[in-house]
Amino acid sequence: MDTIASAFKQTQRVVDDAFDATASAKAHLYLNFGSHRLRIGVLDAERNKFVALEDYESARPVTVEGAVEMLRELSNSSLLLQQQKWNQVRIGIKNQQFTLIPETLFDRNAREEYLQLNAVIEPDEEVISHYAHPRLELMNVFTIPNKLEQWANNYFAGSRVEFVHQTSALMEGFLHMAEPHAKPQLYIYVDKNYVTLVVLQNMKLEFCNSFYFASYEDFIYFVLFVLQEKKMNPDQDQVIVWGELLLDSDLHDVLRKYIRNVKFGKKPTAVGYSYRFETLFEHRNFDLYSLHFCD
Structure with missing residues (x-):
């Protein structure tokens, strides 16, 4: 357990002054689960406002068992996970x-x-689930790690627990932020060694996939490939980026080298945020926030 606990480091934490953990029955708990990151958010359902967020990142990939063990550890130490009764628990799966x-x-x-x-x-390690996207007229079929499902259903036994795939949260979040365009629009979400690319045109899905990249060359290859496939012009068409990308990073430099019009995205609208969230980058945590739109 010491090895697992030491693998994850807390990288973000904001909690509203008025946050009352004992009122969790009137709040929603959102959790992103992946091999590199565990991100937890709380939304006050009565005020429709995010009031707390904790982010834990591992420098190296951790097994499903290790990540679930970390959740068990956090249930003893995290203010957010100490509560077991929530109005709703929604978990986003990153794979x-x-x-x-x-x-x-x-x-x-x-x-x-x-x-x-x-x-x-x-089959011995994962179960199959699906999530419906009525506006896109499609279904996202995905797997849930058995150990995660068992832990969540047992730990939050008195709550309504739902699972969605990270791509579903991103697609719903991008749809929420998008405006109808006759031309295709590329939305990029960058995670540690993964990039998810979504193309919308007139509020319809034209492309969605997640790619593993081990180098800057891999990363920009996938981006340029999708631009080419959708007949977009890297010198003219704007792309919008969210996720784990910093303005002064080498990855951002590579992106700007090949694409002229790169814009950082904002937090989703139609939901509030505690003033404490003003210390966080606008384009980060988008996959967590967007779990709120997966109703």
Whole structure:
């Protein structure tokens, strides 16, 4: 346990002065679960406002078992996870075990077959779930680690627990922020060694995928590939970026080298934020905030 606990370091923490952990039954708990990051947020349902956030990052990938063990550790030490009764618990899964199916073609009994087209499923270690996107007329089929599902359902036994894939949160968040455009619009979310690329056109999904990158060359290759596929012009068309990307980073420099019009995204609108959140970068935590729109 000491090894797992030492792998994760707290990188962000903001808590509203008026936050009352004992009032969790009137609040929503949002949790992002991945091999490099555990991010926890609380939204006051009565005020429709985010009031707390904690972020834990690991420098190296951690196994599912290790990340769940860290959650157990945090349930003893984190102000946010010490509470077990919430109005709602929604957990976003960060992995590449997902596929998108048109709503009209979706068959619940064929979910495993859909996933097997681009993922290796381990039935003893994960369960298959799906999330509906009515506005996009598609289904996101994805896997949930067994150990995470068991921990969440047991620990939050008195709460309504839901699971969605990170890409579902991002798509709903981008839809919320987007305006109808006749031309395709590229939205980029950068995570540690992963980049998710989403293209919307007239509020319809044209592309969505998540790529692993080990170098700057890999990263910009995927971005330019999608621009080319969607006939977008890197010298003219704007791209909007969210996630773990800093203005003075080498990754941002590479992006700006090949794309003229790069813009950092903002926090989602139509939901409030404690003034404490003003210390955080606007373009970070977007996948966590966007879990709020996965109703």
